[in-house]
Amino acid sequence: MDKEELKKQIYKLIEEAQGKKKYKQMDVIKHFRALGVSDAETKEAIRELIDGGQLIYTYMGGSYIELASKLEKFEKDIFK
Amino acid sequence: MTKKYDTPLLDELEKGPFPSFVTEMKKAAAKNAMAADELGLLEKSFRDKVTYWKHGGIVGVRGYGGGVIGRYSELADEFPNVAHFHTVRVNQPAGLFYTSETMRFFCDLWDKYGSGLTNFHGSTGDIILLGTVTDNLEPLATILSMNGFDLGGSGSAMRTPSCCVGPARCEWSMIDTLDITYDLTQEFQDELHRPAFPYKYKIKVVGCPIDCNAAIARADCSIIGTWKGPIEIDQDRVRDYAKKGMNIQEEIVNLCPGKCITWDGNNLTINNDDCRHCMHCIAKLAGALKPTPPFGATILIGAKAPFVIGATLSWVVVPFMEMKPPYQEIKDLHRKWWEWWSEYGKNRERIGELILRRGMREFLEISELEPAPEMVKEPRRDPFFFWKEGDLEGKPWEKWLK
Numbered sequence: 001m002d003k004e005e006l007k008k009q010i011y012k013l014i015e016e017a018q019g020k021k022k023y024k025q026m027d028v029i030k031h032f033r034a035l036g037v038s039d040a041e042t043k044e045a046i047r048e049l050i051d052g053g054q055l056i057y058t059y060m061g062g063s064y065i066e067l068a069s070k071l072e073k074f075e076k077d078i079f080k
Numbered sequence: 081m082t083k084k085y086d087t088p089l090l091d092e093l094e095k096g097p098f099p100s101f102v103t104e105m106k107k108a109a110a111k112n113a114m115a116a117d118e119l120g121l122l123e124k125s126f127r128d129k130v131t132y133w134k135h136g137g138i139v140g141v142r143g144y145g146g147g148v149i150g151r152y153s154e155l156a157d158e159f160p161n162v163a164h165f166h167t168v169r170v171n172q173p174a175g176l177f178y179t180s181e182t183m184r185f186f187c188d189l190w191d192k193y194g195s196g197l198t199n200f201h202g203s204t205g206d207i208i209l210l211g212t213v214t215d216n217l218e219p220l221a222t223i224l225s226m227n228g229f230d231l232g233g234s235g236s237a238m239r240t241p242s243c244c245v246g247p248a249r250c251e252w253s254m255i256d257t258l259d260i261t262y263d264l265t266q267e268f269q270d271e272l273h274r275p276a277f278p279y280k281y282k283i284k285v286v287g288c289p290i291d292c293n294a295a296i297a298r299a300d301c302s303i304i305g306t307w308k309g310p311i312e313i314d315q316d317r318v319r320d321y322a323k324k325g326m327n328i329q330e331e332i333v334n335l336c337p338g339k340c341i342t343w344d345g346n347n348l349t350i351n352n353d354d355c356r357h358c359m360h361c362i363a364k365l366a367g368a369l370k371p372t373p374p375f376g377a378t379i380l381i382g383a384k385a386p387f388v389i390g391a392t393l394s395w396v397v398v399p400f401m402e403m404k405p406p407y408q409e410i411k412d413l414h415r416k417w418w419e420w421w422s423e424y425g426k427n428r429e430r431i432g433e434l435i436l437r438r439g440m441r442e443f444l445e446i447s448e449l450e451p452a453p454e455m456v457k458e459p460r461r462d463p464f465f466f467w468k469e470g471d472l473e474g475k476p477w478e479k480w481l482k
Contacts (some may be wrong), residue, residue: 025276026422057145058138062427063235063275071138
């Protein structure tokens with residue numbers, strides 16, 4: 001799988017899991033390992049998604065990877 | 081002009097002989113609206129016996145998974161200046177050395193971008209800048225970076241490594257704690273800023289077994305300076321201690337955990353083979369006893385305060401490791417440990433807990449370390465060794481019987 005495709009799939013995985021499951025970095029790595037993608041490739045793709053601002057790290061008792069768009073909604077909700 | 085609140089309960093904390101954080105907060109509150117509202121909110125919390133802070137969340141600096149701890153007040157309408165009150169952790173210099181110019185930089189920075197309230201330092205060791213708003217985080221990180229500083233660790237990541245003052249100011253230091261800390265921090269930037277572990281991981285480096293930083297109790301990995309040579313004895317100075325009133329038998333000999341010291345009233349002898357390297361005698365008889373090279377470090381793993389089984393000290397895994405740059409051995413070990421922990425660790429499970437769950441034997445196997453007597457924590461209770469079928473085929477007992 002080429003890197004751009006992998007990034008799309010990682011993003012899709014996190015997007016579809018919203019509200020149902022929180023993914024830690026290792027969960028994402030294990031998910032794509034089962035599909036034959038090497039750990040290093042997945043790690044690099046996650047890194048690019050984070051640096052590109054599409055995904056962010058969140059902390060809810062542990063550190064997770066979530067959609068960057070969640071930040072704005074989070075701050076709106078918290079002041080309700 | 082900042083808003084002024086009546087704080088009768090907090091005022092109580094200014095009484096007595098000790099410095100008071102309330103006094104310092106009041107000074108900040110005179111010129112900073114965030115500090116003023118923080119004071120008002122704290123008084124209300126004391127009065128109502130309720131904390132109004134919401135902790136955690138998702139604020140941060142792009143590309144970083146740590147360094148900012150999101151905090152919000154539930155009482156944003158009543159105390160609007162502390163609606164956001166995020167904490168920023170900044171990676172401290174090893175050994176906590178600053179020039180006065182650097183201290184001024186931090187004070188000015190925090191007056192401008194935050195509440196003016198700081199904590200030098202947090203228990204992890206970081207510089208703690210208390211209270212800022214989300215919009216200030218990016219410019220703040222940029223300014224810190226331009227001035228040679230970086231954010232520290234938080235979340236499920238390697239936390240900012242910390243150390244004692246080491247050889248910079250201490251005669252006992254047997255390793256260069258400052259250089260090791262700096263080197264490990266640089267090497268593991270990804271692990272520090274991109275949380276990928278099941279939970280937090282702390283490294284603390286101390287120069288000798290006196291362990292001023294309490295690494296053995298507070299760090300997942302404690303790197304503790306030690307020595308391998310015999311303890312050098314200056315008998316005249318030992319006698320001098322005795323003459324000045326020290327009870328050598330009671331205070332030194334009887335407290336030796338290895339029972340390896342004898343004192344006949346004139347001469348002190350040490351059986352170095354039985355020495356446990358606790359350093360009690362050396363510290364008490366400063367100048368009379370001295371550790372000798374080779375110097376290195378004992379590597380321990382797995383401390384944590386509130387385990388299910390209670391507070392746990394870390395466990396020796398490498399009795400003696402040479403600590404010379406580029407510290408490849410300790411770096412390689414960490415990579416093996418982290419791979420295993422990331423693979424098998426449950427969410428919020430520290431590495432020490434995983435070792436307890438899956439066993440020290442497996443941990444030693446993945447570390448590619450041979451069991452050694454120094455690793456035994458409790459005699460007859462540490463089964464590092466289980467026979468596998470392959471081992472028995474070689475009939476190893478025959479070798480031992482010979």
